[in-house]
Amino acid sequence: MIRDDIKAAQITAMKAGDKGTRQATNLILSAIKNRDIEERTRSVQMDDDAMVIEVLQKMVKQRRESIEMFEGGGRQDLVDTEKAEVAVIERFLPAQMSDAETIAAIEAIKAELGASGMKDMGRVMAELKARHATTLDMSKASSLVKAALS
Template sequence: MIRDDIKTALVTAMKGGDKATTAAIRLIQSEIKNRDIELRTGSAPADDDAVVVEVLQKMVKKRRESIELYVKGGRQELADAEAAEVAVIERFLPQTLSDDETRAAIEAIKGELGASGMKDMGRVMAELKARHATQLDMSKASALVKAALAG
């Protein structure tokens, strides 16, 4: 499980005296804990790794947006710090599907569901998320689904 990998990495970073990595992993654990608290009110998630991957993907997205703003604002040292955190976070994310693999998965789902137009986008996205949520950046997948259904 990804949670176990994160705990092991924290211990390793602490023993190695790597303060930046230790801080980044503690942020990861904090975000995961917050997500766990949010989920207590609902039903239990079927796949714990999916919840962790979702949290990690959101963290990476936020940091990439921050990097862009810091670079525009001329604050390269802050952008570098965010980039270092992104590198730590991405160590725990599973390998993502390539664009070609994503397109193939979309075509397979499209064929199974008989999807033919934009009206079927919600169904295709739901099935894609159910099958490949931990392996996809859903914002990129959304654009690929839209392109597949439009043309």
């Protein structure tokens, strides 16, 4: 399980005195714990690894947005910190699909659903997320789906 890998990395970082990795794993475990609390109230529970991957993807997205803002503000120290956190978080994410693989998956779903225009984008995106959510950056996929349907 990914959660166990993160805890093991945290222990290794503490023993090695790696402050950056330890802080990043603390943030990850905190976000996962918050998501666990949210999940308690839901009637349908998610698979643990899928939930952890979703949390990690959200954290990476937030940090990339922060990096853009910090670069615009000329805060290189904060950019470096965020990039270091992204590197630690991405260690626990499964390999992401390449653009070519994403386009192939979109074309397959498009053919299965008989999607022909922009009115079918919601259906294609929903199916794409259902099949490939853990290995796909949905924001990139959105632009690829839009291009495939136009």
